[in-house]
Amino acid sequence: xxxxxxxxxxxxxxxxxxxxxxxxxxxxRMEDIANEAEVGKGTLYRYFSDKEDLYVALLARASQQLxxxxxxxxxxxxxxxxxxxxxxxxxxxxxxxxPHLFDLIQRxxxxxxxxxxxPWQQTRDEVIRRVRALFDEGKAQGDxxxxxxxxxxxxxLGGLRSVIRFGKHPRPRNLAxxxxxGFLEGADSASVVSSV
Amino acid sequence: xxxxxxxxxxxxxxxxxxxxxxxxxxxxRMEDIANEAEVGKGTLYRYFSDKEDLYVALLARASQQLxxxxxxxxxxxxxxxxxxxxxxxxxxxxxxxxPHLFDLIQRxxxxxxxxxxxPWQQTRDEVIRRVRALFDEGKAQGDxxxxxxxxxxxxxLGGLRSVIRFGKHPRPRNLAxxxxxGFLEGADSASVVSSV
Numbered sequence: 001x002x003x004x005x006x007x008x009x010x011x012x013x014x015x016x017x018x019x020x021x022x023x024x025x026x027x028x029r030m031e032d033i034a035n036e037a038e039v040g041k042g043t044l045y046r047y048f049s050d051k052e053d054l055y056v057a058l059l060a061r062a063s064q065q066l067x068x069x070x071x072x073x074x075x076x077x078x079x080x081x082x083x084x085x086x087x088x089x090x091x092x093x094x095x096x097x098x099p100h101l102f103d104l105i106q107r108x109x110x111x112x113x114x115x116x117x118x119p120w121q122q123t124r125d126e127v128i129r130r131v132r133a134l135f136d137e138g139k140a141q142g143d144x145x146x147x148x149x150x151x152x153x154x155x156x157l158g159g160l161r162s163v164i165r166f167g168k169h170p171r172p173r174n175l176a177x178x179x180x181x182g183f184l185e186g187a188d189s190a191s192v193v194s195s196v
Numbered sequence: 197x198x199x200x201x202x203x204x205x206x207x208x209x210x211x212x213x214x215x216x217x218x219x220x221x222x223x224x225r226m227e228d229i230a231n232e233a234e235v236g237k238g239t240l241y242r243y244f245s246d247k248e249d250l251y252v253a254l255l256a257r258a259s260q261q262l263x264x265x266x267x268x269x270x271x272x273x274x275x276x277x278x279x280x281x282x283x284x285x286x287x288x289x290x291x292x293x294x295p296h297l298f299d300l301i302q303r304x305x306x307x308x309x310x311x312x313x314x315p316w317q318q319t320r321d322e323v324i325r326r327v328r329a330l331f332d333e334g335k336a337q338g339d340x341x342x343x344x345x346x347x348x349x350x351x352x353l354g355g356l357r358s359v360i361r362f363g364k365h366p367r368p369r370n371l372a373x374x375x376x377x378g379f380l381e382g383a384d385s386a387s388v389v390s391s392v
Contacts, residue, residue, distance in 0.1 A: 191387065
């Protein structure tokens with residue numbers, strides 16, 4: 001009995017990501033993925049029972065990567081505001097490096113069966129949790145005081161999604177700083193008390 | 197030859213909206229839509245050549261409704277800030293009244309063919325245009341001065357999308373005011389100069 005190895009699984013997921021990224025889901029065949037990964041079709045099926053299974057594994061992998069990336073880039077930042085900027089910077093970079101991830105997530109959300117769990121929802125919840133923890137940190141440290149955290153976290157994350165999805169390339173210089181400035185101090189320059 | 201009437205088209209679109217809203221797209225048959233609209237299948241096909249055609253017509257209708265609604269609710273508001281609040285209030289109300297519209301839009305976006313026009317994109321562009329006109333208005337009237345309009349409009353619209361999609365029900369009191377306050381003056385209460 002041949003064993004499964006993480007390295008081989010990774011190779012197949014990379015291949016699947018590349019194909020799902022450039023073709024419509026129903027156009028991609030398991031055979032194409034096996035070819036792209038340079039493994040036999042039998043091998044591919046030992047790891048993933050079907051295309052949906054592969055798709056869910058792909059999203060799970062992206063989720064782990066995103067959360068690890070956030071931790072890594074936020075760790076060295078000092079102070080809640082810098083950590084918030086690091087969060088924004090890391091999120092933009094992560095999605096920019098994987099331009100098809102949004103489509104993968106949206107597709108999974110659209111095509112889930114009614115009542116079925118949507119695989120990215122846990123990631124979304126975890127990111128919300130982390131940003132709210134940052135809000136608490138900012139308050140505890142006297143860095144900033146978010147007046148309406150429940151609305152604010154949605155405005156920040158939803159706004160960030162639109163900036164990533166529809167904002168121009170190349171990204172403006174200091175995009176993360178600008179996003180955080182607008183978020184904390186307002187889009188209206190007249191409302192700013194202190195300059196940064 | 198029987199003529200087509202807007203009223204009858206409307207009846208079929210209503211029926212289709214109801215069915216697409218509660219079932220997955222591929223589960224809905226043209227026959228179900230005809231039944232729901234209480235018209236013959238032949239009549240339905242005289243108006244819409246297939247399900248995709250109906251779907252596009254549905255999104256076009258929603259787009260017209262949204263833009264008309266925005267105009268209607270923003271017209272009586274005086275001053276750019278009030279008009280911005282009216283914009284937020286109308287948008288939240290519109291999507292809350294049609295809880296499945298987001299799914300319809302997302303589905304259309306996910307399943308469009310590569311390079312094909314996505315039917316909601318024009319609406320998105322038009323809403324962006326109107327909000328940016330409001331920013332200009334705010335500046336001209338000395339109401340507010342948006343420092344980075346290109347990023348700000350994305351942060352506002354994306355944030356609003358998340359608030360509508362993931363925010364709690366019943367909606368908080370004065371949600372529109374709170375969204376506009378956070379947007380213009382910042383989420384950080386310490387950054388506010390003037391209270392409203």
